[in-house]
Amino acid sequence: MTRVLDTVRRVLVGRPYDTERLGSRPLRRGVALPVFSASALSSVAYAPDEILLTLALGGTAALALGPGIGLVVVAVMLLIVLSYRVSIRAYPRGGDYAITRANLGPWAGVTAGAAMMLDLVFAVAVSVAAMAHYLAAVFPALAGREPWVAVGGVVLLALANVRGTGRGRTVPAVLVYSFLALLFGMVATGLLQDLGGALEPARSAAMEPVPDEAFAQGLGGAAVAVLAVRAFSSGSALATGVEVPASNVDAMAAPRIRTARFVMLAMGLLAAASTAGVMYLAERTGVVFVLDPATGLRTAAGEPVPADYVQNPVLAQLANAVFGHGAPLAGALMLAVAVLLVLAGHSAFKSFPELTSRLARDGYLPRQLLTRGDRLGYTNGIALLTLAALVLVAGFRAQTALLVQLYVIGVFLSFTVSQLGMVRHWTRVLVQTPGTRARQAVRTRRAVNLIGFVVAALVAVVVLITRFSQGAWVALLAIAAMVFVMSRIRAHYEAVAAELDLTPAEDARALPSRVHAIVLVMGVQRPTLRALAYARASRPSSIEAVVVDLDKEATRSLLAEWDRLELPVPVTVLASPYREMAEPLIRHLRALRRTSPRDLVVVYIPEYVVARGWQSLLHNRTAARIKDRLHREPGVMIASVPWQLSGREPSGAAVEAGAKAQ
Template sequence: MTATSRSLRLAGAAGLALLVLLHTPQTIIQAGGGARLDSQYGMSLAIGAAVLVAVGLGYRLLSHLVPRTADHQLVARYISEPFSAVAAAAKLISYVIIVAIAAGFAVSSLTPLVGPSSEILPLIQAGAVLLLAVPTMLGRHPGARLIIAALVPAALAVGIIIIGGLVIELAGGLTTPPETTVAERTPGIPWPLGEAVLGALFPAAVLGLATERSFGEPGGRRIATRRLLTAIIPVIAGIAGILYLSHVTALPPATRSPSVLALAEVFFPQLAVVIIGLTFSLAGIAVALAAFTQVSQLMRQLAADGILPRHIAAADAYGSRRVVVAVIAIAAAGAVYLASSPLGGSTMVVTIMAVSMVLTMAALVARARRIRQQSTALAERRDAARSRTAGLILGAVGAAILALSVAVQPHFTLVGAGALAIPSIALLVLRRGMGRIGATLAAHDLSVGRSLPTRVHAIVLVERLDRPTLQAITFVRATRPSTMAGLVVDVDPVATDKLTSDWMAADLPVELTILGTPRGAARRPVIEHVRSLRRSSPRDIVVIYAPRVVSSSAIWQRFFVSHSTPALLSELKLEPGVIVAEVPYQIEDIEEL
């Protein structure tokens, strides 16, 4: 479990790094709605790299001060629980948008091969997101080796494009730019450099997303950011190389295929471009699958932290996580459709992670203030002063990013805020509901509810006198109840007569109670009979035993033997003083005739 979680996280981190390398140049190049920004590529990338380093240093400080505390836990401890739900939802919804970006990139990389029109491309991308969610919904996660095997060809292809492009550029063998499309302007201040900076901040947002370990890994919750920064420096160098080639080739701001693939169309023949596009598409699929895996791991971690129901943290709680993953997949498909441009997806991730960073840094400042108020140790007060300064600076950086996003991309900022608000409200309502239930169930007086019942009435639900019923009767007799009876509802008089004769022939030392059925209602007579037992002596309890045939053999056997009375049992569970128990009977393997 530990090694698997770590290897999947490392493979997912490699996928995020490759996605940053492939996606960031596209957002910078396409900023401005078609305006040429090649003279400002360097400035926007430099600002993005500076923010990346600042974010890395901030999370490095957090890994030193609170290595075993996640961002949402820090926010809950030093600010409030409602804001902690926002911090937790920020990472969850960021992974959702990462899935959308990766799936969109995988589909758009196939344009040299199939060439879907720009009108239906978002629909195809949304469908790809839903399709990629199926393995996670089925509890099947791709192995780390499979993910790496899909990423390596794409990484090599990027290296070939950059190195080959530089060689071709030095040899003077450039061809005409690829076919372009018209980029639509979005509402906001027409500041192309600001949009390019938003695109260049995507690596910093992904860095903040990848600073915590996966569920099940040993050690602290946080990862040493030095390793993350060391791994992302080559990515920044690759982005710079792609932007340089885009400048020297006069690559149009809007192309039918991703910008890095458009460079391949400039440098290489069509067959090579198709092969590179296939490698990029496989890499996008691998990144989306890895992101879905991280979503599942993050849900388990949030369940262990008490934000989600704790049973979701169990390794075999596939059903509960399947519902959440299905909702997330639908949300990711909607994000693909709403983020009509690469810059839209980047803006939403940057905005959401900026909110998370502002909350985390506010919690860090509150922590430093509390330490300075309560501690007299000089070293602790010095660390608190340093963390307060860092928190204020990085909080201001996060606020500036939010202001820039609102100014130049208000549409996608609003979409990102809405995407963050929905899971935040859901987590907050869920957490408050669980808190109220817990407070209601808390045992304030340990003497209440400890008096033993006067008598225990055992009732075995009977349909026919077969082996499961006989086993249930034997087991119930072994519990030594005060009274015991078999109970059948006379729905079919012929079947009831046969059951009565079989019961007498078996000479069972148990009374058989036969209830009439008004107008064919099979459940109501049983419930009324149980209530009558309770009314006669409220301090008695009634235990209902239902024989259940189970099979671990072939699926067709399970289909035919899966018969019970679930609706009746569900209603009986709501009756006070009633216990419902199932007596499983393991059917032997049935040989096919």
């Protein structure tokens, strides 16, 4: 069984990597830009959908607000990007958790860490869910099977990260540049077609969104404001992923800070230009996008949509409108979007284990998350992220719109606290900075981070208010629960450290007064004789063999064999009327400890080790259960005496001799 499992493990995971392979070459600007921008650029695949989906609640007329709201969202995203560019100067090896912990204290840092963990889990879930919908747009046979495609995406991403696949940088860079070329090619072609009057309407333009009951009476001033604010809160998903370059400055080529700031700025401008172009073309082609086409759309004649109508994501609709429905370039763009979303999910699979390992190093998460696997990845962190992402994908049926509503909460909460931490950092630096010019530079940086803090806080409040009833409270509750759990984990580790640390009153050379050896006897066999020999060789102050009387006939036979062999160790028989092995032994040990509390008791437990893993299923593992109970007894040491079984089948003569002996 062990060999079979090891073979399966090697097939799935591969051979172990040497620790020396852990390092990687720093990335120059041309490669760092696409590699660390995939997460931010992937939001272009679903942020426009969220804006149009919300505006559709107000009917066809409300869709005209799309480009304007898109520009506001772009402005907010650029402000956050500028704030992170300033943060990089002070914390090139930081990230939101490190910045918040250093400037606002450990518990603010834990809150930021919890928000970031939730953010990364949703990043995977949203990425694979959106990927599934884009694949269904290319391959119509997948329509209706998006949840299964998304689940498969999570599993494949997890396996790839466990194997260490994707450590190369060239292929991801080429894929991201291909996406950008196709996307901006579509935007440029669409703008030229629009100028020439040749831009075709999207297929959904023939449909009309059914207004929500709250807006059924028309769009007045207040209704427009409410709808615009809700659309803005949905579209703020565009800002997700912009923090990735700031967390990977060490992976960039020197001068690292300058390279990271360039990547941040270029990433922000690319995301801004592409989003603005997509929102403009969506308005010009009449793209309509709703949560449920069966109930949210109707034809121009007021009839329900056809049963075979399939709603594609906004970028897919635009690609078909600009390049032609089913055209190779349209399919290529949709496939490029799907690949970009996979890269974004892969980025989250790298960031989440690194974040959890840092939290574990600080004592807020289990230390198992510090362990690297065979291929140098934090395997336990990958497994935790995989499980959480699968729960979200299955629970929300891979509906991107529903997932994004919860995704944004964690993103802007971490933005807010980290920017507040930067404001406090620059305030401290300002006090210690001499010179008028230097102080003015610090004031400027503080002002940028202050604006970033105010904007992020306002967006977080808007999102929370507008999305509270849609599930935003769940995200807040999850963050609060994670902070509570991490606080208890930290308290446990602190208590353990306090108990284990040496005190001035302790003598490191102290020895126990006496040592009592107890050999647990379950049968007179080779393992028992070996345990007796080891116990006697240790020269304890006293030694006794203990037999738990589970079966009187078997006990009498054991004592008779003991006398026949003339073993020089006294035997104590413990009664067990309820046929328990551990309890009588523990009562005997406690009685011995009461009479001599300063003495040490060593229990020798003979046990045999099977040659093949499956053979362990044939044995009741009594020794393991007893050791588990004895571990909790103070003043009691356990000495395991293993007997390794060869696994060879006995000969006929040996079987006959054994039968006669029995």
